[in-house]
Every structure is written in structure tokens, then in C-alpha cells.
Amino acid sequence: xxxxxxxxxxxxxxxxAATDSEYVKKVYDGYFNVFVDAFGDDGEKWDLFRVxxxxxxxxxxxxxxxxxxxxxxxxxxxGDEYWILELxxxxxxxxxxxxxxxxxxxxxxxxxxxLGGKVARSHSGWDxxxxxxxxxxxxxxxxxxxxxxxxxxxxxIIECHQDEVWEVPEGAQLLAFSDKTGVEMFTLGDNILGIQxxxxxxxxxxxxxxxxxxxxxxxxxxxxxxxxxQLMESEPDxxxxxxxxxxxxxxxxxxxxxxx
Numbered sequence: 001x002x003x004x005x006x007x008x009x010x011x012x013x014x015x016x017a018a019t020d021s022e023y024v025k026k027v028y029d030g031y032f033n034v035f036v037d038a039f040g041d042d043g044e045k046w047d048l049f050r051v052x053x054x055x056x057x058x059x060x061x062x063x064x065x066x067x068x069x070x071x072x073x074x075x076x077x078x079g080d081e082y083w084i085l086e087l088x089x090x091x092x093x094x095x096x097x098x099x100x101x102x103x104x105x106x107x108x109x110x111x112x113x114x115l116g117g118k119v120a121r122s123h124s125g126w127d128x129x130x131x132x133x134x135x136x137x138x139x140x141x142x143x144x145x146x147x148x149x150x151x152x153x154x155x156x157i158i159e160c161h162q163d164e165v166w167e168v169p170e171g172a173q174l175l176a177f178s179d180k181t182g183v184e185m186f187t188l189g190d191n192i193l194g195i196q197x198x199x200x201x202x203x204x205x206x207x208x209x210x211x212x213x214x215x216x217x218x219x220x221x222x223x224x225x226x227x228x229x230q231l232m233e234s235e236p237d238x239x240x241x242x243x244x245x246x247x248x249x250x251x252x253x254x255x256x257x258x259x260x
Contacts, residue, residue, distance in 0.1 A: 011045045011065045012249065015087065017052050017073035017106050023208040035069060038200040038238075039102075039245050051087050062093065067100035067249040070107025072198060076163055077109035077119045088114040100191050100249055105161055108186075108194035115188060118167035124180060126219060128210065128227045130234035131159045131197065133184040139175040142187070151244075155237040157184075157197030158206050164196065193248045199241030203231055 020030045028034050032048045040046055047065075049055050052073065057065075070091070075084065091114040094101050103111035109119040134154050155176075165183035168174060172192075176185035184196045198206075207228060214224040 009045070010043060011047065012040070013047045013049060013057060013065050013068045015049050015051045015056075015068055015070045015090075015107070017071050017075065017087070017110075019050075019052060021208065021212065024205060027204070031071060034202075034205070035071065035200050038242050039069065039249060041246070041250070051083055051090075054083050054086075056086060056090060059093070062097060062099065065099065066251075067102065068094060069249070070101065070103045070110060072105030072107065072160075075106065076121075077106050077113050078163070084110065091115070095188075095192060098189075098191050100251075101193070102245055102249055103192075103194040104200065105196060105198055106163075108196050109163055109165055111192060111194045112165045112167075112169060112172075112183075112186070115169040115172075115192065117165060117169040117172065119163060120166050122162055122164045122181070126162045126223070127159045127164075127180050128206075128213075128219070128224075129159060129230050130156050130236050131178050131180060131184075132156050133176045133178040133197070135176050135185075136174055138173045139185075142175075151240060155240050156234065157195075157199060157241055158201040158203070158236045159197045160201075160206060160209055161196065165194070193245075195241075195245070197236075197241075199236075199238065199245055201236075202238075203236070207231055 014032055014035050016031060018031065024031055024034065036046045049057055052075070075081065077084070087110060091101060091111055095115060101111060113119045132154050135151065164181050165186070168183055168186045169188055172186045172188040174183060174186055178184050181196055186194050210224050210228055213219045214221060
């Protein structure tokens, strides 16, 4: 079932590729509210499509949306579940329509796959915690931050993934990397942006997620406890990341030619 928050005219859609955890339901009333709180503004209407459950927007409704956000997921972006293949087709359609699409974690990876890149399991294992990423020169060639504070060359972001982008789609630009992951952020044209980390996550959401990964034996006990301790001592640059995402989705993102 589609859910909405109505503030006004502009419409955005969250394509949710994960089920709500009990913790997020209790504290935030679902991931939908986490994303809208991070990326939404007054004067907007946000709709929720639980793509992981096979709920997708109608093709003839896509033109009504200003932009789309694809969430993270415990599923592999290179998997062949029917809903993942249907999501890839939707993303290809949105790209052809030149609709803004922001992919987060799994969303970043499945965007890459759908548009011709390569995604696979990381050779170096899980990345969990607050990671420092470096912005590339290409990042600064985009007119993303007009009227905003200057963005520093490195930013910290919450990460939780064991898959990663190996090759970006043809024509894509690498915007950020880290010592753990080669493609932390990429763009394709003016309407596609993928971010490997979680700009929408709060530290408590990740702390609870680590507990769940420990409880189902997805990670080793010593590794998980180490990451929980590190999390207490680190702070993600959430406000900068929210500005990046909002600027992209709300239309102030445009590529500026560089002349030498």
C-alpha cells in the first residue's frame, strides 16, 4: 500500500528495498520517516513504494514525480529476484525519462547495475561504522553548492555494506572514494547520483543494526563489538550529506563545464 506525507505540490517517491526493523518502527515509525526527515522539505509530497514486496509506481504515473530515492537493502544488488529485476527496469526507464534518481547503499549499487556498471561482493569484507571519504575534483566541477557553505574535501558517513560497485556505468563520473571502497559516490549526467554510505542513518540506527547482524551471526562477535565502540567515538557529517542529497533532488545540481 502506498503511504504519503502531504505538505504541498512537489512529489517525490521512496523506493524502499528493505522491510522496517522493529527498532526503526518503534523509534521512527518506519524507514519512510527516516528518509523524509533527512531529505524532505515543507511544500512537498512523498510517496512510499515497498519495492521489496513487489509494490512499484505505475509507469504512467512516473512523470508526476520530481525525483526518486532508492533505499538500502539486505539483498544483493546483483541478485536475480523478480523484484530486483523489475527495479532495474524501472531505473532504466527513469534514466531514459531523465528523472532524478538518488541511490543509497543497495540503491547506489542497483543503479550502477541497471545502467551498465558492475557490482559484486567486496574482497575486503564488511564495511561498518563511520568512514571518511574523499571527494574528487569532478565533485567540485558540479554546480551543486551555490549558496551553501563550502564543502570540505573529506566527509564522514555511516557505512554498512559487504557489496560494492566495481565498475561505474559508461559515462559516469566518480565523485568520492575511501581507503576501503573505490566508488563511494558517482553521478551519471545530471539525473543520477549514487552514494554507498547512509546519509539518512543516525548512529542509533546503525548501533541497532549491528546488534541484529550479531544476533543472526552475519558478523563475528569481536568485530561487531569493536564497531560499536568505534561508533561511540565518531560522528558522521550528516548535515553536509543531507545538503548534497537535497541539492541533487531539488534541482540545483548541474554540471558546469571546466575550461583550461
